[in-house]
Amino acid sequence: MSGKEISKAVIRRLPRYYRYLGDLMNQGVERISSGDLSEQMQVTASQIRQDLNNFGGFGQQGYGYNVKNLYEEIGKILGLDRMHYMIIIGAGNLGQALANYNFDKNGFKTIAMFDNNPKFQGSVIRGIPVYMTEELPEFLKNHAVDVAALTLPKQYAAEMANVLADNGIKGIWNFAHTDLDLHLPDGVVVENVHLSESLMQLSYNLEQKHI
Amino acid sequence: MSGKEISKAVIRRLPRYYRYLGDLMNQGVERISSGDLSEQMQVTASQIRQDLNNFGGFGQQGYGYNVKNLYEEIGKILGLDRMHYMIIIGAGNLGQALANYNFDKNGFKTIAMFDNNPKFQGSVIRGIPVYMTEELPEFLKNHAVDVAALTLPKQYAAEMANVLADNGIKGIWNFAHTDLDLHLPDGVVVENVHLSESLMQLSYNLEQKHI
Numbered sequence: 001m002s003g004k005e006i007s008k009a010v011i012r013r014l015p016r017y018y019r020y021l022g023d024l025m026n027q028g029v030e031r032i033s034s035g036d037l038s039e040q041m042q043v044t045a046s047q048i049r050q051d052l053n054n055f056g057g058f059g060q061q062g063y064g065y066n067v068k069n070l071y072e073e074i075g076k077i078l079g080l081d082r083m084h085y086m087i088i089i090g091a092g093n094l095g096q097a098l099a100n101y102n103f104d105k106n107g108f109k110t111i112a113m114f115d116n117n118p119k120f121q122g123s124v125i126r127g128i129p130v131y132m133t134e135e136l137p138e139f140l141k142n143h144a145v146d147v148a149a150l151t152l153p154k155q156y157a158a159e160m161a162n163v164l165a166d167n168g169i170k171g172i173w174n175f176a177h178t179d180l181d182l183h184l185p186d187g188v189v190v191e192n193v194h195l196s197e198s199l200m201q202l203s204y205n206l207e208q209k210h211i
Numbered sequence: 212m213s214g215k216e217i218s219k220a221v222i223r224r225l226p227r228y229y230r231y232l233g234d235l236m237n238q239g240v241e242r243i244s245s246g247d248l249s250e251q252m253q254v255t256a257s258q259i260r261q262d263l264n265n266f267g268g269f270g271q272q273g274y275g276y277n278v279k280n281l282y283e284e285i286g287k288i289l290g291l292d293r294m295h296y297m298i299i300i301g302a303g304n305l306g307q308a309l310a311n312y313n314f315d316k317n318g319f320k321t322i323a324m325f326d327n328n329p330k331f332q333g334s335v336i337r338g339i340p341v342y343m344t345e346e347l348p349e350f351l352k353n354h355a356v357d358v359a360a361l362t363l364p365k366q367y368a369a370e371m372a373n374v375l376a377d378n379g380i381k382g383i384w385n386f387a388h389t390d391l392d393l394h395l396p397d398g399v400v401v402e403n404v405h406l407s408e409s410l411m412q413l414s415y416n417l418e419q420k421h422i
Binding site for chain 1: 409
């Protein structure tokens with residue numbers, strides 16, 4: 001997709017298309033019209049056509065979209081056609097929840113977890129070994145790791161993010177309640193999951209709806 | 212704030228202001244200029260002034276913003292000045308991670324968890340009791356609960372969401388990988404945390420930056 005500029009808003013919607021198309025594929029559906037997809041996703045058919053037109057003419061008049069082609073094409077755009085190797089920093093509940101999720105089908109394979117609590121020494125979660133944090137730099141020297149999920153408390157997150165960046169990590173999936181992006185080298189991509197901010201949106205929407 | 216229309220984009224930015232202002236308050240900072248706030252948050256000062264002007268003249272020329280006032284005012288807009296009572300459905304790793312988070316300071320107090328796995332019978336997590344799922348309707352009859360965090364696998368999520376809605380829950384914080392909003396009564400507010408979609412954004416941004 002080199003050279004093609006797709007708006008951020010469209011990109012933000014792609015994972016949802018990808019999810020619906022994956023579900024359709026699993027149900028054995030081979031093609032779908034923008035109208036039917038519109039009904040399922042509760043997005044207008046014209047929005048769907050506009051969004052998907054960004055990637056060339058996948059839809060054919062009177063035929064609809066080829067589900068598998070479209071799924072694969074969107075997967076390519078999102079970079080899901082290549083495997084990313086991931087580690088999880090923090091083996092607490094959240095780290096374990098992520099380890100159990102199995103994001104392999106999204107192109108993210110977790111190969112190790114790290115924690116500084118000795119109680120986790122030698123633990124294995126869904127086949128994924130937990131190492132001590134002090135072993136991290138050595139591990140990163142010997143393994144090609146692209147991404148680290150960071151599930152540490154806020155006060156340790158920034159320092160750890162810098163250790164990760166110094167050791168060649170290119171992407172950080174940040175669950176700490178702080179903005180790492182502000183302090184990291186330019187080449188490092190950060191995606192934040194700020195749970196309490198999500199909860200505040202819920203609070204706001206409740207307030208609007210019920211008062 | 213009744214009757215005032217604030218754009219969705221501004222609302223989405225409010226939790227981040229709230230977080231920074233809370234941090235400043237904890238550091239004992241009493242007032243801050245839009246310029247200083249701009250530097251910390253890496254947002255332009257004019258954006259900050261524009262955003263905060265939506266809520267009346269909190270900033271004073273040559274004085275800046277009163278941190279505590281602004282923090283409280285934004286808290287009120289987000290509905291954080293009243294306590295929401297929350298339950299967590301699912302006592303697995305993710306449910307336990309949420310229970311351990313302590314969102315009380317965001318106005319969300321978790322009062323119970325529910326799971327159908329008998330191994331959790333009688334468990335207590337950070338003081339929060341875990342009940343069996345069959346006890347849920349009775350519990351909701353006897354307790355004023357506003358919000359449920361839903362940490363069930365996708366295939367059970369929709370049915371549970373309907374049980375919750377039928378029993379008076381007004382807000383669902385949904386971690387299942389499916390769009391509940393499409394099937395729920397109008398009065399129920401859903402906020403989704405779709406982890407794999409967040410991971411796909413990370414994948415896309417990595418692809419853009421490094422290829």
